[in-house]
Amino acid sequence: MAELHRPERGLLREVQQLDRYAKQISFGPIGLQGQARLAEARVLIVGVGALGSHSATSLVRAGVGHIDLVDRDIVELGNLQRQVLFDEEDAKQGRPKADAAAERLASFNSSCQVRAMVEDLDRWSIREIQTLPDLIIDGTDNFATRYLINDFAQSKGIPWIYAGGVGASGRAMAILPGESACLRCLLPQAAPAGELASCETDGILEPLIAQLSAFQVTECLKILSGNRDKVARGILTVDVWENEYELKLRGLSPSADCPACARQEYPALKDEPIRSMSLCGRDGVQIKPPAGASIDLGRLAARIASIVENLEEGPHLLRFTAEQCRFHVFPGGRALVMGTSEEARARSLYDRYVGIS
Ligand SMILES: [Zn+2]
Numbered sequence: 001m002a003e004l005h006r007p008e009r010g011l012l013r014e015v016q017q018l019d020r021y022a023k024q025i026s027f028g029p030i031g032l033q034g035q036a037r038l039a040e041a042r043v044l045i046v047g048v049g050a051l052g053s054h055s056a057t058s059l060v061r062a063g064v065g066h067i068d069l070v071d072r073d074i075v076e077l078g079n080l081q082r083q084v085l086f087d088e089e090d091a092k093q094g095r096p097k098a099d100a101a102a103e104r105l106a107s108f109n110s111s112c113q114v115r116a117m118v119e120d121l122d123r124w125s126i127r128e129i130q131t132l133p134d135l136i137i138d139g140t141d142n143f144a145t146r147y148l149i150n151d152f153a154q155s156k157g158i159p160w161i162y163a164g165g166v167g168a169s170g171r172a173m174a175i176l177p178g179e180s181a182c183l184r185c186l187l188p189q190a191a192p193a194g195e196l197a198s199c200e201t202d203g204i205l206e207p208l209i210a211q212l213s214a215f216q217v218t219e220c221l222k223i224l225s226g227n228r229d230k231v232a233r234g235i236l237t238v239d240v241w242e243n244e245y246e247l248k249l250r251g252l253s254p255s256a257d258c259p260a261c262a263r264q265e266y267p268a269l270k271d272e273p274i275r276s277m278s279l280c281g282r283d284g285v286q287i288k289p290p291a292g293a294s295i296d297l298g299r300l301a302a303r304i305a306s307i308v309e310n311l312e313e314g315p316h317l318l319r320f321t322a323e324q325c326r327f328h329v330f331p332g333g334r335a336l337v338m339g340t341s342e343e344a345r346a347r348s349l350y351d352r353y354v355g356i357s
Contacts, residue, residue, distance in 0.1 A: 042133045043067055044136045045069050052071070053139075063111075064112065068131075120288065123272075146183055147190070285341065316331060
């Protein structure tokens with residue numbers, strides 16, 4: 001992880017911080033003690049798209065001292081309607097979201113230490129998280145990653161806040177290992193591909209994201225400030241278009257049939273990473289190299305320079321165009337192939353131009 005900012009120290013800083021957080025400290029249940037706890041806390045945000053952008057913004061402004069961001073994607077124009085951390089220049093440059101988000105967040109609160117990891121979270125990359133967080137925020141758009149967060153969090157005893165939505169409706173829940181139901185208790189298996197509504201088919205409204213993020217941030221502040229007894233013990237379901245706001249309070253104890261809660265088995269920590277996956281709501285596919293494979297971006301650039309177009313080589317990203325598709329290749333060999341949503345075509349183009357699968 002690249003470290004972008006270290007907090008300053010000293011009395012002057014403490015006085016400034018009291019002023020900065022005065023309205024939050026005046027709120028009795030948080031107070032000075034809660035604010036001090038927030039300053040010491042570490043939150044991992046998985047995915048800084050719509051939900052992750054909103055929640056990261058609020059947590060940094062609230063004074064959470066350490067924020068780690070993980071995101072696999074790059075900024076595009078179609079993100080700007082709801083992904084509040086990014087601007088047109090980020091989209092024009094196609095910047096990795098984690099890097100662009102970390103830079104923007106550091107400008108909101110220079111006392112917050114923000115670290116960025118441009119990576120797809122899987123059973124291997126999750127091990128690169130060096131310092132365990134106090135809490136995890138779900139900013140993902142897929143159930144494979146949510147089950148991974150769930151099993152990682154359950155195995156380490158870390159609370160996390162699930163949220164997801166499409167169109168105008170969504171739901172969110174605080175998951176406290178050992179105390180409440182986990183994601184596997186509620187949804188033992190993800191629905192087969194194609195059966196779930198997606199933001200690709202149903203769109204997504206920014207105000208829904210703001211609602212779900214408000215829940216995530218509030219529950220996060222309760223837990224981190226020492227007010228765990230106030231955590232919402234239920235699933236929030238919201239439809240901002242149909243005016244439905246409900247906190248369902250049933251089925252919230254850990255299930256006796258749940259592999260994670262009842263038997264301490266964590267299937268997602270054993271799953272092989274998915275090699276190719278079309279990107280939600282986008283004309284693109286992510287391809288990962290086989291486990292153990294690696295690639296040197298400089299050598300790849302030299303090898304393909306004469307057969308591709310618009311080759312751009314940066315320290316952490318190689319881009320080029322081939323057969324009407326735009327490739328973004330990250331260190332290690334993970335690639336986003338934009339311009340097709342067909343996984344088979346993307347895999348075949350990847351084999352042809354990147355060539356390590
Ligand atoms: Zn469970």
